[in-house]
Amino acid sequence: MDKDSRPLRADARRNRDSLVAAATAAFTTQGVEASLEDIAAEAGVGIGTLYRHFPTRAVLIEAVYRSELERLCDAADTLLAERAPDEALAEWMQRFVAHVAAKRGMAQALKSAVASGDGSSELFAYAHQRIRTAAGQLLAAASAAGLVRADVEATDLVRAMSGICLGSDLSASTEQARRLVALLMDGLRYSAPASVPVTA
Amino acid sequence: MDKDSRPLRADARRNRDSLVAAATAAFTTQGVEASLEDIAAEAGVGIGTLYRHFPTRAVLIEAVYRSELERLCDAADTLLAERAPDEALAEWMQRFVAHVAAKRGMAQALKSAVASGDGSSELFAYAHQRIRTAAGQLLAAASAAGLVRADVEATDLVRAMSGICLGSDLSASTEQARRLVALLMDGLRYSAPASVPVTA
DNA sequence: TAACCATACGGAGGGTTCCTCCGGTTGGTC
DNA sequence: GACCAACCGGAGGAACCCTCCGTATGGTTA
Numbered sequence: 109m110d111k112d113s114r115p116l117r118a119d120a121r122r123n124r125d126s127l128v129a130a131a132t133a134a135f136t137t138q139g140v141e142a143s144l145e146d147i148a149a150e151a152g153v154g155i156g157t158l159y160r161h162f163p164t165r166a167v168l169i170e171a172v173y174r175s176e177l178e179r180l181c182d183a184a185d186t187l188l189a190e191r192a193p194d195e196a197l198a199e200w201m202q203r204f205v206a207h208v209a210a211k212r213g214m215a216q217a218l219k220s221a222v223a224s225g226d227g228s229s230e231l232f233a234y235a236h237q238r239i240r241t242a243a244g245q246l247l248a249a250a251s252a253a254g255l256v257r258a259d260v261e262a263t264d265l266v267r268a269m270s271g272i273c274l275g276s277d278l279s280a281s282t283e284q285a286r287r288l289v290a291l292l293m294d295g296l297r298y299s300a301p302a303s304v305p306v307t308a
Numbered sequence: 309m310d311k312d313s314r315p316l317r318a319d320a321r322r323n324r325d326s327l328v329a330a331a332t333a334a335f336t337t338q339g340v341e342a343s344l345e346d347i348a349a350e351a352g353v354g355i356g357t358l359y360r361h362f363p364t365r366a367v368l369i370e371a372v373y374r375s376e377l378e379r380l381c382d383a384a385d386t387l388l389a390e391r392a393p394d395e396a397l398a399e400w401m402q403r404f405v406a407h408v409a410a411k412r413g414m415a416q417a418l419k420s421a422v423a424s425g426d427g428s429s430e431l432f433a434y435a436h437q438r439i440r441t442a443a444g445q446l447l448a449a450a451s452a453a454g455l456v457r458a459d460v461e462a463t464d465l466v467r468a469m470s471g472i473c474l475g476s477d478l479s480a481s482t483e484q485a486r487r488l489v490a491l492l493m494d495g496l497r498y499s500a501p502a503s504v505p506v507t508a
Numbered sequence: 509t510a511a512c513c514a515t516a517c518g519g520a521g522g523g524t525t526c527c528t529c530c531g532g533t534t535g536g537t538c
Numbered sequence: 539g540a541c542c543a544a545c546c547g548g549a550g551g552a553a554c555c556c557t558c559c560g561t562a563t564g565g566t567t568a
Contacts, residue, residue: 117514117565123516143553143555145554154518157516159555159556216416220413317535317543317545319534320535345524354547355527355547355548356528356548357545357546359527360546365526
Protein backbone atom coordinates (compact mmCIF):
# COMPACT_ATOMS: atom_id res chain seq x y z
CA MET A 109 0.00 0.00 0.00
CA ASP A 110 2.75 2.48 0.73
CA LYS A 111 5.62 0.93 -1.14
CA ASP A 112 3.52 1.11 -4.30
CA SER A 113 3.12 4.83 -3.90
CA ARG A 114 6.84 5.51 -3.91
CA PRO A 115 7.89 6.46 -7.44
CA LEU A 116 10.27 4.24 -9.39
CA ARG A 117 13.92 5.09 -9.48
CA ALA A 118 14.92 6.96 -12.65
CA ASP A 119 16.73 4.07 -14.31
CA ALA A 120 13.94 1.69 -13.41
CA ARG A 121 11.32 3.93 -14.97
CA ARG A 122 13.46 4.29 -18.12
CA ASN A 123 13.88 0.54 -18.47
CA ARG A 124 10.24 -0.08 -17.88
CA ASP A 125 9.30 2.29 -20.66
CA SER A 126 11.81 0.73 -23.06
CA LEU A 127 10.41 -2.69 -22.29
CA VAL A 128 6.82 -1.64 -22.94
CA ALA A 129 7.87 -0.01 -26.21
CA ALA A 130 9.79 -3.09 -27.34
CA ALA A 131 6.98 -5.39 -26.27
CA THR A 132 4.43 -3.30 -28.16
CA ALA A 133 6.46 -3.65 -31.33
CA ALA A 134 7.05 -7.36 -30.85
CA PHE A 135 3.45 -8.19 -29.97
CA THR A 136 2.03 -6.33 -32.94
CA THR A 137 4.41 -7.84 -35.45
CA GLN A 138 4.78 -11.38 -34.06
CA GLY A 139 1.74 -11.78 -31.82
CA VAL A 140 1.59 -12.26 -28.06
CA GLU A 141 3.79 -15.35 -28.29
CA ALA A 142 6.85 -13.28 -29.11
CA SER A 143 10.02 -14.29 -27.29
CA LEU A 144 10.55 -12.43 -24.02
CA GLU A 145 14.31 -12.68 -24.34
CA ASP A 146 14.15 -10.96 -27.71
CA ILE A 147 12.00 -8.23 -26.22
CA ALA A 148 14.48 -7.65 -23.41
CA ALA A 149 17.37 -7.53 -25.89
CA GLU A 150 15.45 -5.14 -28.15
CA ALA A 151 14.82 -2.91 -25.16
CA GLY A 152 18.53 -3.02 -24.31
CA VAL A 153 18.09 -4.58 -20.87
CA GLY A 154 18.80 -7.96 -19.34
CA ILE A 155 16.19 -10.68 -19.14
CA GLY A 156 16.23 -10.38 -15.36
CA THR A 157 15.07 -6.79 -15.58
CA LEU A 158 12.14 -7.79 -17.74
CA TYR A 159 11.05 -10.41 -15.22
CA ARG A 160 11.40 -8.03 -12.30
CA HIS A 161 9.07 -5.51 -13.88
CA PHE A 162 6.71 -8.04 -15.42
CA PRO A 163 6.70 -11.34 -13.51
CA THR A 164 4.47 -13.05 -16.06
CA ARG A 165 3.72 -12.64 -19.72
CA ALA A 166 0.16 -11.64 -18.88
CA VAL A 167 1.37 -8.71 -16.80
CA LEU A 168 3.49 -7.48 -19.68
CA ILE A 169 0.62 -7.83 -22.12
CA GLU A 170 -1.58 -5.86 -19.78
CA ALA A 171 1.00 -3.08 -19.54
CA VAL A 172 1.20 -2.86 -23.33
CA TYR A 173 -2.57 -2.86 -23.59
CA ARG A 174 -2.84 -0.05 -21.04
CA SER A 175 -0.19 2.03 -22.74
CA GLU A 176 -1.81 1.67 -26.15
CA LEU A 177 -5.17 2.53 -24.64
CA GLU A 178 -3.76 5.72 -23.20
CA ARG A 179 -2.16 6.60 -26.50
CA LEU A 180 -5.42 6.15 -28.36
CA CYS A 181 -7.45 8.18 -25.88
CA ASP A 182 -4.88 10.93 -25.49
CA ALA A 183 -4.93 11.34 -29.25
CA ALA A 184 -8.43 12.76 -28.89
CA ASP A 185 -7.04 15.97 -27.38
CA THR A 186 -4.29 16.31 -29.96
CA LEU A 187 -6.68 15.77 -32.83
CA LEU A 188 -9.11 18.36 -31.48
CA ALA A 189 -6.29 20.89 -31.25
CA GLU A 190 -5.10 20.24 -34.78
CA ARG A 191 -8.19 20.01 -36.95
CA ALA A 192 -11.88 20.69 -37.29
CA PRO A 193 -13.96 18.76 -34.74
CA ASP A 194 -15.69 16.55 -37.30
CA GLU A 195 -12.41 15.65 -38.98
CA ALA A 196 -10.94 14.92 -35.59
CA LEU A 197 -13.84 12.64 -34.78
CA ALA A 198 -13.60 10.85 -38.14
CA GLU A 199 -9.88 10.27 -37.76
CA TRP A 200 -10.23 9.09 -34.18
CA MET A 201 -12.90 6.59 -35.13
CA GLN A 202 -10.60 5.15 -37.77
CA ARG A 203 -7.82 4.86 -35.25
CA PHE A 204 -10.14 3.16 -32.82
CA VAL A 205 -10.98 0.45 -35.33
CA ALA A 206 -7.34 -0.01 -36.27
CA HIS A 207 -6.51 -0.26 -32.58
CA VAL A 208 -9.05 -3.00 -31.95
CA ALA A 209 -7.96 -4.93 -35.04
CA ALA A 210 -4.32 -4.85 -33.98
CA LYS A 211 -4.95 -5.68 -30.32
CA ARG A 212 -7.35 -8.54 -30.78
CA GLY A 213 -4.80 -11.18 -29.84
CA MET A 214 -3.86 -9.22 -26.76
CA ALA A 215 -7.44 -8.82 -25.60
CA GLN A 216 -7.92 -12.54 -26.05
CA ALA A 217 -4.87 -13.34 -23.97
CA LEU A 218 -6.04 -10.98 -21.27
CA LYS A 219 -9.49 -12.49 -21.23
CA SER A 220 -8.11 -15.95 -20.62
CA ALA A 221 -6.02 -14.46 -17.82
CA VAL A 222 -9.26 -13.34 -16.20
CA ALA A 223 -10.03 -16.97 -15.52
CA SER A 224 -6.79 -17.18 -13.52
CA GLY A 225 -8.38 -14.67 -11.20
CA ASP A 226 -6.36 -11.47 -11.30
CA GLY A 227 -7.97 -8.08 -11.65
CA SER A 228 -8.21 -7.76 -15.40
CA SER A 229 -11.98 -7.61 -15.66
CA GLU A 230 -11.57 -4.35 -13.82
CA LEU A 231 -9.12 -3.41 -16.57
CA PHE A 232 -11.78 -3.85 -19.23
CA ALA A 233 -14.25 -1.76 -17.26
CA TYR A 234 -11.62 0.97 -17.05
CA ALA A 235 -10.90 0.70 -20.77
CA HIS A 236 -14.54 1.03 -21.64
CA GLN A 237 -14.94 4.10 -19.44
CA ARG A 238 -11.82 5.71 -20.87
CA ILE A 239 -12.91 5.18 -24.44
CA ARG A 240 -16.44 6.37 -23.80
CA THR A 241 -15.06 9.58 -22.34
CA ALA A 242 -12.75 10.23 -25.28
CA ALA A 243 -15.52 9.54 -27.76
CA GLY A 244 -17.87 11.82 -25.82
CA GLN A 245 -15.37 14.64 -25.88
CA LEU A 246 -14.93 14.48 -29.65
CA LEU A 247 -18.63 14.06 -30.24
CA ALA A 248 -19.49 17.03 -28.04
CA ALA A 249 -17.02 19.29 -29.84
CA ALA A 250 -18.27 18.29 -33.29
CA SER A 251 -21.85 18.61 -32.15
CA ALA A 252 -21.31 22.04 -30.56
CA ALA A 253 -19.79 23.25 -33.83
CA GLY A 254 -22.90 22.07 -35.63
CA LEU A 255 -20.90 19.61 -37.72
CA VAL A 256 -22.63 16.41 -36.65
CA ARG A 257 -26.13 15.71 -35.45
CA ALA A 258 -26.80 16.31 -31.79
CA ASP A 259 -28.99 13.33 -31.02
CA VAL A 260 -26.29 10.70 -30.71
CA GLU A 261 -24.82 9.63 -27.39
CA ALA A 262 -21.21 8.62 -26.90
CA THR A 263 -22.40 5.24 -25.65
CA ASP A 264 -24.24 4.63 -28.92
CA LEU A 265 -21.21 5.62 -30.93
CA VAL A 266 -18.95 3.24 -29.03
CA ARG A 267 -21.48 0.49 -29.42
CA ALA A 268 -21.67 1.08 -33.16
CA MET A 269 -17.91 1.02 -33.54
CA SER A 270 -17.66 -2.14 -31.46
CA GLY A 271 -20.28 -3.68 -33.68
CA ILE A 272 -18.23 -2.89 -36.74
CA CYS A 273 -15.18 -4.47 -35.18
CA LEU A 274 -16.99 -7.62 -34.16
CA GLY A 275 -18.92 -7.89 -37.39
CA SER A 276 -15.93 -7.88 -39.70
CA ASP A 277 -14.83 -11.23 -38.41
CA LEU A 278 -11.54 -11.69 -40.19
CA SER A 279 -8.87 -9.29 -39.15
CA ALA A 280 -7.90 -9.33 -42.83
CA SER A 281 -10.85 -7.19 -43.81
CA THR A 282 -9.46 -3.97 -42.37
CA GLU A 283 -10.52 -2.21 -45.52
CA GLN A 284 -14.13 -3.17 -44.99
CA ALA A 285 -14.05 -1.84 -41.45
CA ARG A 286 -12.60 1.41 -42.76
CA ARG A 287 -15.47 1.83 -45.19
CA LEU A 288 -18.05 1.05 -42.54
CA VAL A 289 -16.61 3.64 -40.21
CA ALA A 290 -16.66 6.21 -43.01
CA LEU A 291 -20.28 5.32 -43.60
CA LEU A 292 -21.07 5.75 -39.94
CA MET A 293 -19.38 9.13 -39.99
CA ASP A 294 -21.47 10.20 -42.96
CA GLY A 295 -24.55 9.21 -41.03
CA LEU A 296 -23.45 11.41 -38.16
CA ARG A 297 -22.94 14.35 -40.48
CA TYR A 298 -26.16 13.82 -42.40
CA SER A 299 -28.68 15.89 -40.49
CA ALA A 300 -26.25 18.14 -38.72
CA PRO A 301 -27.70 21.56 -37.77
CA ALA A 302 -25.36 23.35 -40.18
CA SER A 303 -26.97 21.72 -43.20
CA VAL A 304 -30.43 21.01 -41.79
CA PRO A 305 -31.36 23.69 -39.26
CA VAL A 306 -33.21 22.48 -36.19
CA THR A 307 -36.90 23.22 -36.52
CA ALA A 308 -38.19 21.95 -33.21
CA MET B 309 -4.65 -37.18 -54.81
CA ASP B 310 -4.08 -40.92 -55.10
CA LYS B 311 -1.67 -41.46 -52.27
CA ASP B 312 -4.22 -39.95 -49.91
CA SER B 313 -6.79 -42.47 -51.00
CA ARG B 314 -4.64 -45.45 -50.07
CA PRO B 315 -5.61 -46.58 -46.58
CA LEU B 316 -3.09 -46.29 -43.77
CA ARG B 317 -1.16 -49.32 -42.75
CA ALA B 318 -2.64 -51.10 -39.72
CA ASP B 319 0.00 -49.98 -37.23
CA ALA B 320 -0.12 -46.43 -38.53
CA ARG B 321 -3.88 -46.23 -38.14
CA ARG B 322 -3.62 -47.66 -34.60
CA ASN B 323 -1.00 -45.12 -33.59
CA ARG B 324 -2.96 -42.28 -35.11
CA ASP B 325 -6.03 -43.21 -33.11
CA SER B 326 -4.03 -43.51 -29.90
CA LEU B 327 -2.55 -40.10 -30.50
CA VAL B 328 -5.92 -38.45 -31.07
CA ALA B 329 -7.28 -40.10 -27.93
CA ALA B 330 -4.30 -38.99 -25.83
CA ALA B 331 -4.43 -35.48 -27.30
CA THR B 332 -8.14 -35.20 -26.57
CA ALA B 333 -7.52 -36.05 -22.93
CA ALA B 334 -4.54 -33.71 -22.65
CA PHE B 335 -6.22 -30.78 -24.38
CA THR B 336 -9.35 -30.99 -22.27
CA THR B 337 -7.51 -31.23 -18.98
CA GLN B 338 -4.52 -28.97 -19.65
CA GLY B 339 -5.64 -26.84 -22.56
CA VAL B 340 -4.25 -26.68 -26.09
CA GLU B 341 -0.79 -25.81 -24.76
CA ALA B 342 -0.28 -29.31 -23.43
CA SER B 343 3.16 -30.79 -24.11
CA LEU B 344 3.32 -32.78 -27.33
CA GLU B 345 5.99 -35.07 -25.94
CA ASP B 346 3.71 -35.96 -23.03
CA ILE B 347 0.91 -36.71 -25.46
CA ALA B 348 3.15 -39.00 -27.50
CA ALA B 349 4.28 -40.78 -24.34
CA GLU B 350 0.71 -41.12 -23.12
CA ALA B 351 -0.26 -42.62 -26.48
CA GLY B 352 2.65 -45.04 -26.17
CA VAL B 353 4.46 -43.89 -29.32
CA GLY B 354 7.63 -41.95 -30.05
CA ILE B 355 7.64 -38.21 -30.58
CA GLY B 356 8.67 -38.77 -34.18
CA THR B 357 5.48 -40.68 -34.84
CA LEU B 358 3.42 -37.83 -33.50
CA TYR B 359 5.14 -35.35 -35.79
CA ARG B 360 4.79 -37.59 -38.83
CA HIS B 361 1.04 -37.81 -38.39
CA PHE B 362 0.56 -34.23 -37.23
CA PRO B 363 3.28 -31.91 -38.54
CA THR B 364 2.04 -28.95 -36.51
CA ARG B 365 0.11 -28.47 -33.31
CA ALA B 366 -2.75 -26.93 -35.30
CA VAL B 367 -3.16 -30.08 -37.37
CA LEU B 368 -3.40 -32.17 -34.22
CA ILE B 369 -5.92 -29.80 -32.68
CA GLU B 370 -7.99 -29.98 -35.83
CA ALA B 371 -7.94 -33.79 -35.74
CA VAL B 372 -9.13 -33.77 -32.13
CA TYR B 373 -11.82 -31.24 -32.96
CA ARG B 374 -13.06 -33.34 -35.87
CA SER B 375 -13.10 -36.52 -33.83
CA GLU B 376 -15.06 -34.88 -31.01
CA LEU B 377 -17.46 -33.40 -33.53
CA GLU B 378 -18.12 -36.84 -34.99
CA ARG B 379 -18.61 -38.25 -31.53
CA LEU B 380 -21.17 -35.59 -30.64
CA CYS B 381 -23.09 -35.94 -33.88
CA ASP B 382 -23.00 -39.73 -33.95
CA ALA B 383 -24.50 -39.69 -30.47
CA ALA B 384 -27.72 -38.42 -32.03
CA ASP B 385 -28.39 -41.84 -33.57
CA THR B 386 -27.54 -43.71 -30.40
CA LEU B 387 -29.74 -41.51 -28.28
CA LEU B 388 -32.66 -41.88 -30.65
CA ALA B 389 -32.31 -45.64 -30.48
CA GLU B 390 -32.18 -45.67 -26.69
CA ARG B 391 -34.86 -43.29 -25.48
CA ALA B 392 -37.93 -41.28 -26.32
CA PRO B 393 -37.29 -38.67 -29.01
CA ASP B 394 -37.83 -35.67 -26.74
CA GLU B 395 -35.53 -37.09 -24.09
CA ALA B 396 -32.97 -37.79 -26.76
CA LEU B 397 -33.21 -34.22 -27.98
CA ALA B 398 -32.91 -32.80 -24.46
CA GLU B 399 -29.87 -34.90 -23.67
CA TRP B 400 -28.21 -34.08 -26.97
CA MET B 401 -28.68 -30.37 -26.43
CA GLN B 402 -27.01 -30.64 -23.06
CA ARG B 403 -24.11 -32.49 -24.62
CA PHE B 404 -23.84 -29.87 -27.30
CA VAL B 405 -23.41 -27.11 -24.75
CA ALA B 406 -20.91 -29.14 -22.75
CA HIS B 407 -19.02 -29.78 -25.97
CA VAL B 408 -18.78 -26.11 -26.85
CA ALA B 409 -17.73 -25.17 -23.32
CA ALA B 410 -14.95 -27.74 -23.32
CA LYS B 411 -13.72 -27.01 -26.83
CA ARG B 412 -13.65 -23.25 -26.65
CA GLY B 413 -9.86 -23.05 -26.42
CA MET B 414 -9.54 -25.39 -29.36
CA ALA B 415 -11.91 -23.39 -31.54
CA GLN B 416 -9.96 -20.28 -30.68
CA ALA B 417 -6.67 -21.89 -31.64
CA LEU B 418 -8.16 -23.08 -34.90
CA LYS B 419 -9.54 -19.66 -35.69
CA SER B 420 -6.16 -18.06 -35.34
CA ALA B 421 -4.81 -20.77 -37.61
CA VAL B 422 -7.25 -19.58 -40.26
CA ALA B 423 -5.18 -16.45 -40.58
CA SER B 424 -2.19 -18.62 -41.48
CA GLY B 425 -4.17 -19.61 -44.53
CA ASP B 426 -4.90 -23.31 -44.32
CA GLY B 427 -8.33 -24.73 -44.98
CA SER B 428 -9.89 -24.49 -41.56
CA SER B 429 -12.66 -22.06 -42.42
CA GLU B 430 -13.94 -24.88 -44.54
CA LEU B 431 -13.74 -26.99 -41.39
CA PHE B 432 -16.12 -24.68 -39.57
CA ALA B 433 -18.55 -24.74 -42.46
CA TYR B 434 -18.46 -28.52 -42.33
CA ALA B 435 -18.96 -28.51 -38.56
CA HIS B 436 -21.95 -26.24 -38.83
CA GLN B 437 -23.52 -28.42 -41.48
CA ARG B 438 -22.89 -31.58 -39.49
CA ILE B 439 -24.43 -30.16 -36.34
CA ARG B 440 -27.42 -28.74 -38.13
CA THR B 441 -28.11 -32.16 -39.62
CA ALA B 442 -27.89 -33.95 -36.29
CA ALA B 443 -30.12 -31.38 -34.62
CA GLY B 444 -32.59 -31.63 -37.49
CA GLN B 445 -32.76 -35.38 -37.15
CA LEU B 446 -33.55 -35.26 -33.43
CA LEU B 447 -36.00 -32.43 -33.88
CA ALA B 448 -37.82 -34.23 -36.67
CA ALA B 449 -38.17 -37.39 -34.61
CA ALA B 450 -39.49 -35.54 -31.56
CA SER B 451 -41.79 -33.47 -33.70
CA ALA B 452 -43.14 -36.49 -35.58
CA ALA B 453 -43.94 -38.13 -32.25
CA GLY B 454 -45.87 -35.03 -31.25
CA LEU B 455 -43.55 -34.40 -28.30
CA VAL B 456 -42.30 -30.97 -29.31
CA ARG B 457 -43.87 -28.19 -31.33
CA ALA B 458 -43.54 -28.49 -35.08
CA ASP B 459 -42.85 -24.88 -36.00
CA VAL B 460 -39.17 -24.78 -35.09
CA GLU B 461 -36.42 -25.23 -37.63
CA ALA B 462 -33.12 -26.95 -36.90
CA THR B 463 -31.34 -23.76 -37.88
CA ASP B 464 -33.22 -21.82 -35.23
CA LEU B 465 -32.44 -24.43 -32.61
CA VAL B 466 -28.75 -24.33 -33.39
CA ARG B 467 -28.78 -20.59 -33.31
CA ALA B 468 -30.48 -20.59 -29.93
CA MET B 469 -27.97 -23.03 -28.47
CA SER B 470 -25.09 -21.03 -29.88
CA GLY B 471 -26.58 -17.96 -28.30
CA ILE B 472 -26.66 -19.67 -24.93
CA CYS B 473 -23.03 -20.68 -25.30
CA LEU B 474 -21.87 -17.23 -26.32
CA GLY B 475 -24.05 -15.48 -23.78
CA SER B 476 -22.73 -17.27 -20.75
CA ASP B 477 -19.37 -15.63 -21.14
CA LEU B 478 -17.36 -17.33 -18.45
CA SER B 479 -16.78 -20.98 -19.04
CA ALA B 480 -17.23 -21.29 -15.28
CA SER B 481 -20.99 -20.84 -15.52
CA THR B 482 -21.65 -24.27 -16.99
CA GLU B 483 -24.53 -24.62 -14.57
CA GLN B 484 -26.23 -21.55 -15.95
CA ALA B 485 -25.93 -22.86 -19.48
CA ARG B 486 -27.47 -26.12 -18.31
CA ARG B 487 -30.48 -24.33 -16.90
CA LEU B 488 -30.93 -22.23 -20.03
CA VAL B 489 -30.90 -25.30 -22.22
CA ALA B 490 -33.50 -26.95 -19.97
CA LEU B 491 -35.60 -23.81 -20.33
CA LEU B 492 -35.26 -23.89 -24.08
CA MET B 493 -36.32 -27.51 -24.08
CA ASP B 494 -39.41 -26.67 -22.03
CA GLY B 495 -40.23 -24.02 -24.57
CA LEU B 496 -40.03 -26.60 -27.32
CA ARG B 497 -42.36 -28.93 -25.44
CA TYR B 498 -44.81 -26.24 -24.46
CA SER B 499 -47.29 -26.21 -27.30
CA ALA B 500 -46.56 -29.64 -28.63
CA PRO B 501 -49.52 -31.29 -30.38
CA ALA B 502 -49.71 -34.04 -27.75
CA SER B 503 -50.52 -31.63 -24.93
CA VAL B 504 -52.09 -28.78 -26.88
CA PRO B 505 -53.91 -30.17 -29.92
CA VAL B 506 -53.63 -28.09 -33.03
CA THR B 507 -56.78 -26.10 -33.57
CA ALA B 508 -55.98 -24.27 -36.76
C1' DT C 509 30.76 16.30 -1.84
C1' DA C 510 31.36 11.92 0.08
C1' DA C 511 29.67 7.95 1.94
C1' DC C 512 25.94 4.76 2.47
C1' DC C 513 22.28 1.48 1.28
C1' DA C 514 17.95 0.34 -0.70
C1' DT C 515 16.81 -0.33 -5.13
C1' DA C 516 17.72 -2.04 -9.50
C1' DC C 517 20.62 -4.42 -13.05
C1' DG C 518 22.63 -8.34 -15.83
C1' DG C 519 23.17 -12.72 -17.56
C1' DA C 520 24.75 -17.46 -16.48
C1' DG C 521 22.54 -21.72 -15.92
C1' DG C 522 19.23 -25.53 -15.18
C1' DG C 523 14.99 -27.08 -16.86
C1' DT C 524 11.39 -27.75 -20.40
C1' DT C 525 9.59 -28.09 -24.95
C1' DC C 526 10.09 -28.07 -29.80
C1' DC C 527 11.10 -30.41 -34.03
C1' DT C 528 14.34 -32.85 -37.32
C1' DC C 529 16.76 -36.66 -38.95
C1' DC C 530 18.07 -41.24 -39.93
C1' DG C 531 19.11 -46.11 -38.68
C1' DG C 532 16.15 -49.82 -37.53
C1' DT C 533 11.57 -52.36 -37.73
C1' DT C 534 7.33 -54.25 -39.64
C1' DG C 535 2.97 -54.89 -42.28
C1' DG C 536 1.46 -56.35 -46.63
C1' DT C 537 2.21 -58.58 -50.94
C1' DC C 538 4.06 -61.77 -54.51
C1' DG D 539 9.45 -66.77 -46.80
C1' DA D 540 11.44 -62.94 -48.86
C1' DC D 541 11.26 -58.34 -50.26
C1' DC D 542 10.34 -53.36 -49.89
C1' DA D 543 7.69 -49.42 -49.07
C1' DA D 544 5.78 -47.58 -45.21
C1' DC D 545 6.38 -46.73 -40.63
C1' DC D 546 8.62 -46.33 -35.99
C1' DG D 547 11.61 -44.46 -32.16
C1' DG D 548 14.30 -41.40 -29.77
C1' DA D 549 18.81 -38.93 -29.67
C1' DG D 550 20.13 -34.34 -30.04
C1' DG D 551 20.54 -29.38 -31.34
C1' DA D 552 18.02 -25.16 -30.86
C1' DA D 553 14.85 -22.01 -28.73
C1' DC D 554 12.65 -20.43 -24.84
C1' DC D 555 11.46 -20.02 -19.95
C1' DC D 556 12.47 -18.33 -15.41
C1' DT D 557 15.38 -18.08 -11.07
C1' DC D 558 19.15 -16.58 -8.50
C1' DC D 559 22.74 -13.87 -6.80
C1' DG D 560 26.88 -10.99 -7.28
C1' DT D 561 27.42 -6.26 -8.97
C1' DA D 562 26.23 -1.47 -9.97
C1' DT D 563 23.92 2.89 -9.22
C1' DG D 564 20.43 6.54 -8.01
C1' DG D 565 19.06 9.19 -4.22
C1' DT D 566 19.62 10.76 0.36
C1' DT D 567 21.78 12.29 4.45
C1' DA D 568 25.45 14.46 6.97
